[in-house]
Amino acid sequence: MSALTLRAAVTAFSPLAETIGADIGYGTATLGVFGMLPTAMFGLAGLVGPVLVRRFGLERTVLMAMLAAGAGSLARVFSSGTGELLALSGVALLGMGIGNVVIPPLVKRYFGDHLASISSLYIVMVQLSTVIPAFVAVPLAQAHGWRISMGVWALFGFAAAVPWLVVLRDRRGRDTVDTTALPASTPQTGKVWRSPVAWGMAGMFGMTSLTTYAMFAWLPTILSDAGASAAFAGTMVGLFALIGLVPALGAPTVVARMRNPFPVVVGCMVLFAIAFVGLLVAPMHLTVLWVLLLGLGPATFPMALTLINLRTRTPQGSAALSGFTQGVGYAVACVGPLLFGVLHSATGGWLAPFGLLFLAIGVLLAGAWQACKPRMLEDTW
Template sequence: MTTPRGDCAEHTPDSPASAGTTGPRRVRTIGFGLAMLAVLFISVVLRPGATSLGPVLAEVSSSLSIDESTSGILTALPGLMFGLVGFIAVRMGQRAGLSLTIALSLVVVVLGLVLRPFSTSFWGFMPLTALALGGMAVGNVLVPAWIKRHGGLHTVALMTLYSMFLTVGGSAGSGLASPLAGAAGATGALGDPADGWRWALAFWGVVAAVPMVLWLLVARHTGHDFPGTPAQDRPDRPLWTSPTAVFLMILFGFQSMNAYVQFGWLPQMYRDAGLDANLAGTLTAVVAAMGVIGGLIMPTVIDRSRTLAPWMIGFGALTTAGWLGVLIAPAEGALIWSLLLGVGGFAFPTAISLIPARSRQPHVTARLSGFIQPYGYLVAAIGPMAVGMIHSALGNWTLVLILLACSGVVLAVAGLRVSGRIFVDDEVQA
């Protein structure tokens, strides 16, 4: 049984007795208040660096003389960096500890986000963008493992906070970009009004400084807190041998792909159906807003439900119905389709919350997060690029929408496989 932890109490990793663990370390825990603030603030800043670029991409391209094909590289960069850097995040955490690695990743995020707006060419802007996204990728992988490591009795509450404010931060990044750029341009803060986008992007680097300070404080309290591995006759098998891990990765990847397509292409689909740009943006915001609700309720649903099967079937069915609606009657039922896609998008906070929920030991949670998210984000990165290529080749959205509707079936099948209380630990240690 987990017992409440007080500030600066010391414990040994993963079990009441440190015997039977490799490399046991004395780890100091932190109070729930500091843990809550740390999780809240980092969840808010792990998405805006990516989502704030799209709304001002035209201004960025004009200022930096970037052509349309090069702009496509920037739109694909979040998924690619989240995937590629995610592969090394767990190893970084093993070396420096979860808390310190997360803190240092935020230092990288702040530097990248603050410096990139002042680039004068694509060749300065892109590496700094990649740097910031790489820092976010480390946080993506390690924060769920950190919550499993330090959450104790508050694990569900912290996962609820994390999954909900990931969506809030992503929505704020896209929603505030244009207003911030317009306000900065109107005041002439950067000289040329056309350079207002620079402040809109730099703003999130300033915001990220708050969790950076918090996590440096957390790291000072916890010390090296990467969970030790319990001694076993045989080491854990690779995660690809765990059906639960594989299907959870598929669930995460396909839902993330849907989300990237929704934020990147759904507004254009609605505009091509005759809706004006503001309404198309509002309808896309409805999808994002539903994700906040999903982040609020799904961690508790997972904790209290014996099976998630009805939910998983529902997520897949609603995703399929939403995309078919956009295909058949995009303008007439636009609000309905956005609501359906938004509720189907509850699969994303579900997948995030299942990482600690489908693993018992913190070191397995860390490995699972380092497996699911990198591969999942690489799958997700393919989606927007494929959509653009198919639409460009055919000149319409029909095949794209049929394929997206089929992705709802994949979501349901993968979700059913992870809907029961099956633990990855049992599959890799058998």
């Protein structure tokens, strides 16, 4: 239920952005700000999340995150101005971003012996929270108005808070750590930014996110520029999002069974490269194939989320690695769609923007080389 809230505020808004702008009075320039807001707030959550975990514990932090997601999503539908809409959307997105950070260590705490299956479950829920609001936003708005269309997703945040209230009541607020299974020499705290594991994870996660968000933002324009109709371009974006369910289901299990899953990352980069070349050279020929390959390439996203738990010994280590990975990763991803657009505007073509993406997958490979090595964060921080 928590994972099902983690993208709703993003994809419930995007299809309605122009309609909302016409109603409350913002232009196309402001759309770029709204486009960067999710990754900016997710990056901020990577800094804030670990601090809240140390202060309040995992369970209280995720409860606050779900309540913030619900409250922000509900309050923003009453906005009458652009600043108000931005601020309240920021509250909802910060709550969801903190949820991004704390769910991996919660999986480690409660399901340490079922990491692959539970990771698959929550990552699939994240994918569904991306796909479903995008598909139903416009029909709901046409039937009931944009405020109802966006507001219904607040219910998911409030509903996800209820089980955590039950958990906290059962634990009476305790936030204990089992350290009996740790080697005596294992440090309980450390400086995560000193670890090559952490930087590798951040590179892997950040470059996957940069590439994915750039494609979400620009794939319709790439196809429209090649002569596709708006309906076809929109369908291809939906397919790109939907195909992400396949690696979400399978990648955590594959990663958990491999001592070093780096060869899988190499395979993903090959899929990315073929898709990039296809969209650059022949965007209107075999388009579905290019988009399918493009949707399978980000299997490195569920891989990274699973590795957060596989490369740590404790929920505290998992929380630290999760916060660092997602904080740095989303901060980098924030500039992806912007740089892609700037390069397109500067050159008038798509070669330079796709050159940026090829550079990104090169950095991704370098990061994954470090992240996939069979070693623990606590031994390197």
